[in-house]
Amino acid sequence: MTSSQPNTATSASQSASALSSRPPVTLGQTTHLDPGAYVRGTHAITVGEYDxxxxxxxxxxxHGPLSIGDRCIISEKCIIGGPVRSTSGMSSDPASKTPSAPGSGSNQPSPLINQGGADDADDxxxxxxxxxxxxxxxxxxxSHVQAGATIREGVLIESNVTVLANVTVGAHAKICAGVTVDRNVxxxxxxxGNGNMKRPRKRRSAEEDQTELVEMLRLKAMDKEREGTVTLLRAAARTANLAKKK
Structure with missing residues (x-):
């Protein structure tokens, strides 16, 4: 079921805005980058296998290179590595946040991140x-994952989440819908909740085996979902191409 990926990458690049530059894109042979996805920037983009x-x-x-590992799903209207806007009143360093800091962990629109000025040459x-x-x-x-963020293995990010620049989300964490993540997880x-409410997925040592089993089953189900969706999207693309030729 694997399609020729160089053509897919070219189609995705051509669908980007005419005002956006086209970055070098490296795709795994088993990855489906939909022709309706947008690829833009000047740095390298690397996408692994079975994505x-x-x-x-x-x-x-x-703002920099983008790397996506294997067996990931990036859903509709997500922005990965998006532009980091600038303002003079905020810091982009999540380590500088304190629990009482305004906007720390919120389901409100993400704050603007200071990049030291708006001059393009400086950028x-x-x-x-x-x-x-x-x-x-x-x-x-x-959901948005801003430039400079790191999302580790097995993370589940629900809808309308914003992960701010330079934040690291730890392995097998879950970010619930609508949360803005402005510090490391x-x-x-x-x-x-508002992003400042957290609980461990593993509570006691006796529960670890069961928790890991449930997580393994979730990842297997995610893999099946990805495979089925890729089949549907490729079939739809073939049908659309045939319709254009008629």
Whole structure:
């Protein structure tokens, strides 16, 4: 069922905005980057094997390179590596946040991140902000992972989540819908409410085996979902191409 990926990458690049530059894209042979996805920026974008990037998802490499691991799902209207806007009143360093800091962990629109000025020439001189998505990450629709963020293995990001620049989300964490993540998240943690409410997914040593079994089954189900969706999207693309030729 694997299609020729160079053609897919070219189609996705051609669908990007005419005003956006086209970054070098490296795709795994088993990955489906939908022709309706948007790819833009000047830095390299690397996507691993058995990934699914839905239509209308955006892979952005404006501030630095973007790397996506294996067996990930990037849903519709997600923006991965998106532009980091600037303001003089905020810091982009999550380590500088305190529990009482305004906007720390919120389901409100994400705050603007200070990049030290809005001059385009300065932007080009800054060190690249690498965005990394590790293996088995599921990003649900309309979620944003800003440039410089790191999402570790097995993370589940629900809809309408914003992960701010330079934040690291630990392995097998779950970010519930509508949360803005402005500080690092530990492994096996659920973040919910206003974003400052957290609980461990593993409570006692006796529960670890059961928790890990449930997580393994979830990842297998995610894999089946990805495979089925890729089949449907490729069939729809073939049907659309045949309709155009008639």
């Amino acid at each position: 699914l990037v839905h239509p209308r998802a955006q892979l952005v490499a404006v 080009e001189e800054r060190d690249p902000m690498k965005t990394v998505i590790h293996d088995f990450v599921y990003v649900h629709p309309s 530990e492994d096996w943690t659920v973040v919910y």
